[in-house]
Amino acid sequence: MSLHNNSTPLGQPAIGVDVGGTTLKFGLVSPDCQIRHQFALPTNAQLGVDAVLARIAEGINRLLDEQHEPVAGVGLGVPGVINQRGEISYPPNFPGWEVVPVAKRLRPLLKQPLPIAVENDANVAALAEAQAPGATDRDFLFITLGTGVGGCIISNGAIWRGATGGAGEIGHLSVAMNGQLCNCGARGCVEAYLGQRYMTALAASQLSRFPESLLHTMLADGKELEPKLINDAAEAGDPFAAEFLQEMGEILGAGLASAMNLLDLHLVIIGGGIAQAERYLLEPARRSLRARLMQSISRDVQLRPARFQNNAGIIGAALLAKTGGSW
Ligand SMILES: [Zn+2]
Structure with a gap:
């Protein structure tokens, strides 16, 4: 279920995470889809599932520490197919990952109980083109x-x-x-x-x-x-x-x-x-x-x-967080 109203910006800031095989990019995205603060951490994918999830949580918690307004939620763009249960299947370049329920595993690692939405990275970048303020193309x-x-x-x-x-x-x-x-x-x-x-x-x-x-x-x-x-x-x-x-x-x-x-x-x-x-x-x-x-x-x-280039992953993931994500 998702809301799709191009004229309504995000009401609260949201956190977008672009999960790549070599780099994790984190951003706090304002209601008008501007990135207020961003940084990157190495993924260290070779260390396995737990280490990567801990690193993702570390980045999100760092943004939460710096942000004093309420945050609407967290969105993640990840490589691989995300199924209806929010599980990622065999993402390329992530050794040891088989079928991983990312949101479920991430939730207990966060400082705040926030909604977490997960979506394929290309879908997330497309969402930025479809739903960021000013977007007019529907198909x-x-x-x-x-x-x-x-x-x-x-x-x-x-x-x-x-x-x-x-x-x-x-x-x-x-x-x-x-x-x-x-x-x-x-x-x-x-x-x-x-x-x-x-x-x-x-x-x-x-x-x-x-x-x-x-x-x-x-x-x-x-x-x-x-x-x-x-x-x-x-x-x-x-x-x-x-x-x-x-x-x-x-x-x-x-x-x-x-x-x-x-x-x-x-x-x-x-x-x-x-x-x-x-x-x-x-x-x-x-x-x-x-x-x-x-x-x-x-x-x-x-x-x-595309309108959004390097930051498409962060902005799309933040939009995903706001709309409640997938399915
Ligand atoms: Zn092929």
């Missing part, structure tokens, strides 16, 4: 490009979860029947091209054929090969980088088109690391998308970067 596909490729379907302003909470996995739509092997076990998934590690490995495997590429100089300067660096090279006029990203954009557009044709959605919002790569990634994605859409959709389709 869209959200995709986040990071280590993995996450997604969420927003329908009538709310997260569309599917039967068991796992809907929206656009990263695992297949764009090539016998394509690259994906971490999920299937072939040709969007993530097997657009996921950060896959994209980087693909670029690395092609780079040796382009000795003129600016990327060689950038790497010799100690920079790390990653999607953002490829975009920097493209922006600096490197033809290899530009063509490589354009191909990635075409693949992205093909995956998005399948989802939008299926769902009759007319808007895609892209978040994550390289969502700002407008010229070399988003524009080719737009062209590829339009070329593959049913005519009924293609006339007014839009693809745009």
Whole structure:
């Protein structure tokens, strides 16, 4: 159950926690969705479930210590699928986690008895786009490009979860029947091209054929090969980088088109690391998308970067806390 009224800001501040495989980000978010105070702690995921939950509680308690007004609740965005009972199942990059009832385990560790809502991290970032003050879009596909490729379907302003909470996995739509092997076990998934590690490995495997590429100089300067660096090279006029990203954009557009044709959605919002790569990634994605859409959709389709970038996880999680979360 959740409330979805874009014109009503949060009444009290809420705490949003973005739970990542390497970093935990904490923020106290005001009623108008401004982050009043934020900090990060290392996740230390290798230490196991109890240690990570204790670290999450430590961060929340620190914010509660500093905050003298009442807090509405705590929201957490976590990787992995969250089921109807609020349990997270096998989150990637969290060794030792199987099925963990996060809110239930966290509650006794907090200084105050606050409501705790838990949701998948891509869903949380999508919620920020759908429900923060000023949001006007009620139906869209959200995709986040990071280590993995996450997604969420927003329908009538709310997260569309599917039967068991796992809907929206656009990263695992297949764009090539016998394509690259994906971490999920299937072939040709969007993530097997657009996921950060896959994209980087693909670029690395092609780079040796382009000795003129600016990327060689950038790497010799100690920079790390990653999607953002490829975009920097493209922006600096490197033809290899530009063509490589354009191909990635075409693949992205093909995956998005399948989802939008299926769902009759007319808007895609892209978040994550390289969502700002407008010229070399988003524009080719737009062209590829339009070329593959049913005519009924293609006339007014839009693809745009997310309003909230680095802080989407914290703000979305705080909104989740306020609306009471999921299901
Ligand atoms: Zn996959």
